[in-house]
Amino acid sequence: MRRTSFLGRVALSLLLASAVASNAAADPVDDLLKDFAAQGAGNFSAQAGERLWDHAVTDPKSGEARRCSLCHGDDLRRSGKHATTGKAIEPLAPSVNPKRLSNRADIEKWLLRNCKWTLGRECTPQEKGDVLLMIRAR
Amino acid sequence: MNRKTRLVAILLALSAVSQTTWVTQSLAATKIFPPIANAGYQKECGSCHMAYPPEFLPARSWNRVLGSLQDHFGDSAQLDAATQQRIHDYLVANAADKAQNEHSFAIMHSLNASEAPLRVTATPYIAGLHAAVLDPAWRPNPRPKTLAECSVCHLRAQLGDYSMRKFTVTDEAFRGHGEL
Numbered sequence: 581m582r583r584t585s586f587l588g589r590v591a592l593s594l595l596l597a598s599a600v601a602s603n604a605a606a607d608p609v610d611d612l613l614k615d616f617a618a619q620g621a622g623n624f625s626a627q628a629g630e631r632l633w634d635h636a637v638t639d640p641k642s643g644e645a646r647r648c649s650l651c652h653g654d655d656l657r658r659s660g661k662h663a664t665t666g667k668a669i670e671p672l673a674p675s676v677n678p679k680r681l682s683n684r685a686d687i688e689k690w691l692l693r694n695c696k697w698t699l700g701r702e703c704t705p706q707e708k709g710d711v712l713l714m715i716r717a718r
Numbered sequence: 719m720n721r722k723t724r725l726v727a728i729l730l731a732l733s734a735v736s737q738t739t740w741v742t743q744s745l746a747a748t749k750i751f752p753p754i755a756n757a758g759y760q761k762e763c764g765s766c767h768m769a770y771p772p773e774f775l776p777a778r779s780w781n782r783v784l785g786s787l788q789d790h791f792g793d794s795a796q797l798d799a800a801t802q803q804r805i806h807d808y809l810v811a812n813a814a815d816k817a818q819n820e821h822s823f824a825i826m827h828s829l830n831a832s833e834a835p836l837r838v839t840a841t842p843y844i845a846g847l848h849a850a851v852l853d854p855a856w857r858p859n860p861r862p863k864t865l866a867e868c869s870v871c872h873l874r875a876q877l878g879d880y881s882m883r884k885f886t887v888t889d890e891a892f893r894g895h896g897e898l
Binding site: 641642662664665666667669685689692693696697 | 765766767768791792793794795796797798862863864866867870
């Protein structure tokens, strides 16, 4: 009995380890960074991502100064609030919200939409990589 | 078929008809919206604002909304083509012009056939009901920046129930609180 359960435990931990390993290999942020590098970006830096995050751009139509924290708040580990509708936005930091940065299509969709709203243009591959590193570290 | 059985058959047929009518009427009488039955709609649209019941706008409005996601009230709400089509089909299939819901009837009744508003709150019926909410003169509380988040005042909006509301204005004549 004892031996079987021990073997069972070994098998289970092996299974878990391989699952973790395959997850790590398929990390969507790593995948994206590779793609951004293939587009000429490189030396991604969380510090640069932080600067872009705090950078304010005046929206020509509304005249309001837009920055990422307007919706996501100053602390990524806490909930934000949509600047227009007031709807709660779940924390962006993967350390408290593991769903974040877990789906490549979602990451790409939000980077596209939110760069356009905040900066009035799409982000460059370099900027996207920098910001993703910054968010991942939270 | 003798006279007696013919009579029974007619009575049975009549009762079947009246039963059908009764069922239709009881469905039509509802003011509650069914839960959102499309995961894509809930996810893609419900991240930034409440995923409004499709029964709030006619199909012609949803066509316009889904056709202008690049500039969705000043925001980009771009979707991939397949997702957009699925959400479009769900919204149009359940739109106000097809829904058996009292609010939908009132919304449709308040619109001209040529009108296709982009906002739920731009339909005359809904706009009229909310005229005081954004008027600073009434010092409304809570005071939402826009009317986009129904659940700020309609505490059971997520359940499709808009009958309960919590909203106050300071003018005595307009003061209301809780369930009316």
